[in-house]
Amino acid sequence: MAPTRSAASAGAHPIARLIRRRLAIGVVTLFLVSVVVFLATEVLPGNAAYAILGHNATPAQVRALEVALHLNRGLFDQYWVWISGVFTGNLGHSLANGLPVWGNVEPRIINSAVLVFVTGAIGALVGVTVGAIAALRKDGWFDHVTSVIVLAVTSLPEFVVAIALIILLSTVVWHVLPAVSLLAPGTYAWSQPELLVLPVATLVIVIVPYILRMMRAAMVEALESDYVEMARLKGVPEWRVVLVHALPNAIAPTIQVIGLNFLYLAGGVVVVEYVFNFPGIGQGLVNAVNGRDIPVIQFIVLILAAFYVVMNIVTDVIALLATPRRRIAR
Amino acid sequence: MAVNAPAAPAARPRQVQRIRRHQWGSVLWSAARTPRGMTGLGLALFVVLAAVVGPFVAPNPPDALVTLAFGKPSGQFLLGGDYLGRDVLSRVLDGGWVLLVMAACATALGIAGGAAAGVSAAYLRGASDGIIMRAADVILSFPQIVFALLLLSLLGPQLWLITIAVGVSHAPQVARVLRSATLDLSERDFVKAAELQGMRPAKVMWKEILPNLVSPLMVETGLRLTYSIVIMAGLAFLGFGQPPPAANWGTMINENRDGLSLNPWAVIVPALLIALLTIGTNTFTDAFARVAIGVNRRPEEAALIDDLGQDSAE
Numbered sequence: 037m038a039p040t041r042s043a044a045s046a047g048a049h050p051i052a053r054l055i056r057r058r059l060a061i062g063v064v065t066l067f068l069v070s071v072v073v074f075l076a077t078e079v080l081p082g083n084a085a086y087a088i089l090g091h092n093a094t095p096a097q098v099r100a101l102e103v104a105l106h107l108n109r110g111l112f113d114q115y116w117v118w119i120s121g122v123f124t125g126n127l128g129h130s131l132a133n134g135l136p137v138w139g140n141v142e143p144r145i146i147n148s149a150v151l152v153f154v155t156g157a158i159g160a161l162v163g164v165t166v167g168a169i170a171a172l173r174k175d176g177w178f179d180h181v182t183s184v185i186v187l188a189v190t191s192l193p194e195f196v197v198a199i200a201l202i203i204l205l206s207t208v209v210w211h212v213l214p215a216v217s218l219l220a221p222g223t224y225a226w227s228q229p230e231l232l233v234l235p236v237a238t239l240v241i242v243i244v245p246y247i248l249r250m251m252r253a254a255m256v257e258a259l260e261s262d263y264v265e266m267a268r269l270k271g272v273p274e275w276r277v278v279l280v281h282a283l284p285n286a287i288a289p290t291i292q293v294i295g296l297n298f299l300y301l302a303g304g305v306v307v308v309e310y311v312f313n314f315p316g317i318g319q320g321l322v323n324a325v326n327g328r329d330i331p332v333i334q335f336i337v338l339i340l341a342a343f344y345v346v347m348n349i350v351t352d353v354i355a356l357l358a359t360p361r362r363r364i365a366r
Numbered sequence: 367m368a369v370n371a372p373a374a375p376a377a378r379p380r381q382v383q384r385i386r387r388h389q390w391g392s393v394l395w396s397a398a399r400t401p402r403g404m405t406g407l408g409l410a411l412f413v414v415l416a417a418v419v420g421p422f423v424a425p426n427p428p429d430a431l432v433t434l435a436f437g438k439p440s441g442q443f444l445l446g447g448d449y450l451g452r453d454v455l456s457r458v459l460d461g462g463w464v465l466l467v468m469a470a471c472a473t474a475l476g477i478a479g480g481a482a483a484g485v486s487a488a489y490l491r492g493a494s495d496g497i498i499m500r501a502a503d504v505i506l507s508f509p510q511i512v513f514a515l516l517l518l519s520l521l522g523p524q525l526w527l528i529t530i531a532v533g534v535s536h537a538p539q540v541a542r543v544l545r546s547a548t549l550d551l552s553e554r555d556f557v558k559a560a561e562l563q564g565m566r567p568a569k570v571m572w573k574e575i576l577p578n579l580v581s582p583l584m585v586e587t588g589l590r591l592t593y594s595i596v597i598m599a600g601l602a603f604l605g606f607g608q609p610p611p612a613a614n615w616g617t618m619i620n621e622n623r624d625g626l627s628l629n630p631w632a633v634i635v636p637a638l639l640i641a642l643l644t645i646g647t648n649t650f651t652d653a654f655a656r657v658a659i660g661v662n663r664r665p666e667e668a669a670l671i672d673d674l675g676q677d678s679a680e
Binding site: 068069073194196299303328333337 | 402500503504507508509510511512515516517518519520592595596599600603604605606616619623626630633634637640641644645647648649652
């Protein structure tokens with residue numbers, strides 16, 4: 037990110053300054069996040085090596101593990117070893133299976149990224165389309181039916197949605213899709229695309245209500261606005277009023293909600309990947325927490341938090357750019 | 367599940383003025399009489415009743431092996447057996463109350479901590495504001511369930527630790543909402559008057575500001591309660607709940623899903639109870655927000671649209 041560019045473009049467009057400020061805050065937040073992750077896992081009450089090995093461990097075993105975890109050095113040294121490892125890809129070895137952490141986690145990151153972005157794209161498309169239709173048919177039966185479904189689905193935990201889909205589509209009622217993925221860890225999701233169907237469907241069902249509701253509210257607002265009234269009075273055809281005048285203005289606030297849903301997905305993948313045994317970063321985190329695999333926990337939590345911080349900045353910047361009022365200097 | 371909206375601007379302060387002190391009871395009552403509110407309250411109360419009365423009326427001990435593994439429902443065992451041959455009905459009746467108590471405690475913790483942080487950040491301004499809100503940003507950078515898992519990796523799934531982790535992960539979002547509501551309030555005449563009388567800042571916040579924040583506080587409580595239930599049931603589902611022999615709806619769904627084709631009720635009933643509970647609390651919160659704030663849309667939507675300048679100028 038861009039502290040180096042700031043000198044060159046100082047005094048530039050006000051929105052550039054806002055974006056730079058946002059980036060700077062993001063970098064500071066990321067640094068603090070890394071400290072929290074490090075402290076939470078490294079500074080165990082008592083000794084981390086004992087906590088992992090149990091109290092029956094021999095002193096030699098404890099000593100060896102302390103060296104492996106760099107526990108024999110000072111706190112600042114430990115943090116430095118870890119954070120420089122994050123940037124050079126040298127993250128040490130998993131305590132569970134002795135394999136390098138990066139090699140362990142990298143295929144998982146890619147699988148989860150596929151899951152998140154496929155879900156985000158489908159969810160945005162469905163949410164915007166259905167939301168716009170509900171707004172056009174405001175107070176009609178379609179609007180009422182979607183609003184009731186939306187209210188019910190928004191509050192459902194994702195594992196309940198997942199279990200409902202499994203009952204419907206892969207066990208009790210019909211048997212058309214695999215209930216759990218049999219992908220070995222380390223293989224990529226696209227080698228068997230049908231395994232993506234249920235995890236994606238679950239997450240789409242969970243995020244669509246938010247996008248839909250926002251789109252509907254914004255579209256209703258836009259359709260009642262003066263500029264739409266004006267366009268209609270001018271005799272602009274109705275399809276043009278909807279697509280050219282109302283829709284773009286309604287999409288601006290919706291984009292921000294779509295961004296927030298990507299943030300949600302960073303946490304949502306944890307449970308959904310576990311349900312479907314999908315070899316992604318969330319399943320990796322659950323396994324690592326179960327096995328107290330500290331190097332893996334640290335790295336995965338840091339990746340998820342970094343994704344969260346970066347998506348947050350992207351969302352804010354898009355919202356800034358999409359809002360004419362904000363482009364003016366304050 | 368909930369989108370934790372870190373970037374979403376909080377409900378606008380003008381909403382705060384709708385409910386004055388001592389009126390919130392009647393607002394709660396009128397929310398409960400709307401069709402939405404009645405449905406929500408009914409669903410939530412049904413599940414709460416089942417969880418609270420359940421342990422006393424369960425026909426079998428929850429951990430007794432009394433029937434066949436994944437046994438089909440019969441006259442004696444209405445919902446059949448679970449993966450070890452324990453009575454599903456008894457486990458369902460026994461498996462809710464710990465979840466409810468933990469969710470309520472986490473919500474109380476999140477609301478109290480978040481309100482204290484948000485109100486003091488906005489009222490004291492300056493350095494305290496900066497520090498509090500930066501700390502909130504850091505906690506908000508973790509998805510809530512990931513934050514909970516991070517803390518659990520320290521000491522294992524202790525129930526008090528789960529409760530604290532979920533409560534702490536709620537606090538920053540509550541703080542943001544209350545901070546922006548307080549910013550507007552603290553410029554008002556009645557606050558200025560109290561300050562001129564020499565009232566101490568802590569007392570101004572407690573006596574003058576907080577009573578005017580009842581409406582956003584109650585909406586937040588409803589939202590956070592729903593999210594607490596969702597996250598805690600999710601953690602139990604992942605295996606981070608009470609240790610094994612104990613019954614818990616989230617745990618039951620996970621341990622019995624291998625037998626879905628043999629006895630689906632062992633999964634369907636706990637999943638349905640969790641679903642009815644979260645739908646109930648969320649629907650009631652929605653009804654309350656509509657009555658209290660008086661807009662036909664959610665506060666966060668109104669705020670987003672206002673913020674993006676789509677609203678008519680004020």
